[in-house]
Amino acid sequence: MSLVSGLLNQTLQKISSVTVNAYGDETKTIVYENIPCRFQMSQSRDLGFSIMRRAQTSSGVERMSYTAQVWLFPEYDNIRETDVVTQDDEDYKILKVEKLYSLEGEVDHIVLILE
DSSP states (O other): OOTTGGGOOEEEEEEEEEEEOTTOOEEEEEEEEEEEEEEEEEEEEEOSEETTTTEEOSSOOOEEEEEEEEEEOGGGTTOOTTOEEEETTEEEEEEEEEEEEOTTSSEEEEEEEEO
């Protein structure tokens, strides 16, 4: 049993594999649907200031960035960074796939970092 199994109380809509043909057309093929998960959004703010020089950068604009983390059970271990995650009809690009291990050396759960 996974250490985080009690936290995986949400459902991920789908994970799709994306292929591109010679003309640049993308085709999505659903790999998984209705996956038990933990979906967590995070938000960061860049004010456009350099802390070291205490001067405003050339952009000088406040930027917001949003990332998401998805925790999954270990049986979904063939997800690739080229796949696309869909949650609430919005597509997210996978930036990184991390496998976290238990003390016994087995994969406990998988974390997807999304953009």
